[in-house]
Amino acid sequence: MIRVLLVDDERMVCAHLRTMLTASGLDVVGEAHDGAEAVEAAVRLQPDVMLIDLRMPGVDGLTAIERIATLPAPPRIVALTTFDLDEYVLRALRAGAVGFLVKSTSPEELVDLVRVAAAGNTVLSPVAAQRLIGSTSHRHRQHVRDMCASLTDREREVLESLGSGWSNHQIGRRLHLSEATVKGYVSRLLVKLGCNNRTEAALLAHEAGLGTQR
Template sequence: MLLVDDERMVCAHLRTILSADPGIEVAGEAYDGAEAVEAVVRLRPDLVLMDLRMPGVDGLTAIERIAAFPDPPRLVVLTTFDHDEYVLRALQAGAAGFLVKSTAPEDLVDLVRAAVGGGTVLSPVAARRLVGVADHRQRVRDRIRDLTEREAEVLAGLGNGESNLRIARRLHLSEATVKGYVSRLLVKLDCDNRTQAGLLAQQAGLTSEPG
């Protein structure tokens, strides 16, 4: 397996824990996403334990690149849970599960072995947080369900931080028409301003880069 974390002490700690199990071989370490992609090509590990927040190429980008390989290894996220949505995106990109860094050593070994065997692994606290985020996103989507296609396009523009003029040009509408759409959206979605509406668009996954 391959360990990926920008903190070398974390990698050393993980190596000590995991190498103590005779059924687990740590083939190497990488300290950012770019190194991780190169190491997968070079070492061909059966599993990658990947941190998300790293300088340079982050873990999410690395997961997307590795998951696109013809025969990718199992990818498991390792996180401190600073950004739940980021973890959701990692799972959508191809990760087989995620663990928190506070996982007990004996549990970590069991979860890694399960992941190598093809299972989806979730730390208990991670599973609870994931369910909470998924439920929230579903509530948000229910809230925008009755929007027309054009209203959803305008809302997505707000989520991307576009001005009325930019939205108008993209959708081939007049600026006045877009202004009218925005006003109706604020009423329909019970939002006080376009910033709140834009945040709603991000939470619903309408934007090009979900928040």
């Protein structure tokens, strides 16, 4: 059973999320209501997935993500956001979050994407991803397309798979490559594209029009 930790300073939000997740068979192991509590709870409860609000009083979600990502075996961190938090979302992805969801996500999609995150895949809510991409400048999007144009066909296939939220194992099966070979491709892509992690690369794939979240 997937163990989930909820982090939001609004207790009603946590209660709503708990109801949705437990009704679908997920195990909500606890709640935290600020960033400091979130770090402590991550260490104590060792969840598989954390859903964490980015803006909270005291220690905010972004700071908590940065700290949790440095743990020896960190959980899969998914940022919860509203549409006015674009800059925070990008910083959260760079800090180690595996994706982000908007709080208005439907119960069915929320549960599905928590399972996707727990399976080791990237989580980019389609609506939120398009909103975030729409906030970038035309010049930046053209730069992204130019970078992707310099990739080999195989590198573009791997990037497209990242944009679809696929794990290395799934990419290997799709492209008939070993996981070690896929890992090598991903590492080279991160360097070529100037990305800190595969989640950033997945978002860049969306910006380039590659990949679709399942």
